Amino acid sequence: MGRKETKEAIADSRAGRVTRIGSVSELLAELNADDVLAEAAAAGEYPLPPEQREWIDAPAVGRELLLEDLQSAEAIHAYLAQAKDTGDTAHIDHAHKIAAQAKIRYGIK
Known part of the structure; x- marks a missing residue:
């Protein structure tokens, strides 16, 4: 497979999955439109349970x-x-x- 074919194969595999987002508000609007966050919350995956949040709740590391x-x-x-x-x-x-x-x-x- 040549370089051109490889690029085309990569582009084809990404088709429909990759979207350019201009801002955070656009990203949130798209996520909400797709109900990704709602589905994750319903599945119990968002927000993370306490045992998986310890890295989030940890104090900031100083110098x-x-x-x-x-x-x-x-x-x-x-x-x-x-x-x-x-x-x-x-x-x-x-x-x-x-x-x-x-x-x-x-x-x-």
Whole structure:
């Protein structure tokens, strides 16, 4: 099969399935017209059940803490307290290493 035939086969397979949408409101209108959301809700697929929503309900992930954020004893203490509150030993060990680096860099006792 040549390049032209391949393109034609792909175009034929997409015929009737691919629609160009100009805006979100047009997309919502089309979805509502097709009753896609209503069918999904009736089937119990939308909205997702709680056990499948955990990634949606999870707190936003912040940026990596930098040594520059730990320039005082109070900041280091708060960082270590937060790490201990998680109960995750790997996170606590990592926090102690970061705190030690910050103490050395900024001369904190």
